Amino acid sequence: MTRQEIIQELKSILISADEKNRPLVEGCTEQTNLMDTFGFSSVGILYLVIAIEETFQIRFENTTVTDFETLGSVVDYIEAKLK
Amino acid sequence: MKQKRNKSPLFSLETLFFDFVKLTAIPGLLWFRPKLIYENAEAKKKLRGGALIISNHVGFSDPVVLMMAIWYRRLRFICTKEFFQSKWSRPFFRGFLCIPIDRDRFGVDSFHEITDHLRRGQTVTIFPEGGVHTDPGSVGSFKSGMVLMAAQGGVPIVPVCLKRRKHFYNRTRIAIGAPVMTAAEGGGRLPLSKIQEITTQLHDREEALRELI
16 A cells, blocks of 8 residues: 555544534645644544544554644555555 | 443453452542432443443542442543553552553544443443543543444443542532433434434533532
């Protein structure tokens, strides 16, 4: 799976988390801060973690909700797990 | 869909300390047994299979009182990791089947541990106010992570409300509500707005239970 495909999947997850995110998702890049841009609380980040685990069939380990500040940091983690 | 029941073994090393203390403490527990008030007939049914019990937190004896109220199940409590930092307290809290969490930097591993227990048909108890709430006239605001835990574990949430005792010799009054299912229709994920909505509903239920006691 390429980096771009991972980002596309993540964008779908962000929209499924909250339909209001749709306009924000279109303009987001790897530098987008998840907490600031989407207003995610720790529960929001946890929601993303669960959705990512189910979508990519991976399991997050030794991580906390504050480890994923930007979209790029999430993509890095998924890429490393998929290798 | 009928929930799959996983029966916990009658005896296991993991639960040995918990069961031993519970058995030896029976005389004391009987003396301080709580007065139970059920919301309706559904709430009166014994809990079977996995369940996430949520309760308001009025004092440090709440876990013991809850263990007495739902005596027929081994309740696992989610508590702050500070309780696990001393070499003396760690085995004690682990023996009591507590699950440590970091309130400031919530770890994904803690979340997995909780949902794994729920999926195995065990009961986990959480105080969604996040700490002891000292105002006896209200229930503090709830954190919504519990809804995510229950939905992910595929178990119902059982709301319970405790009333602080006036004197140590009074019996604690506990209101037990009917279980609330949180899983999304069709088995999909709940959107965040729905999670927040269920959290608000559960808080309202808790306030309604408080009126019963």
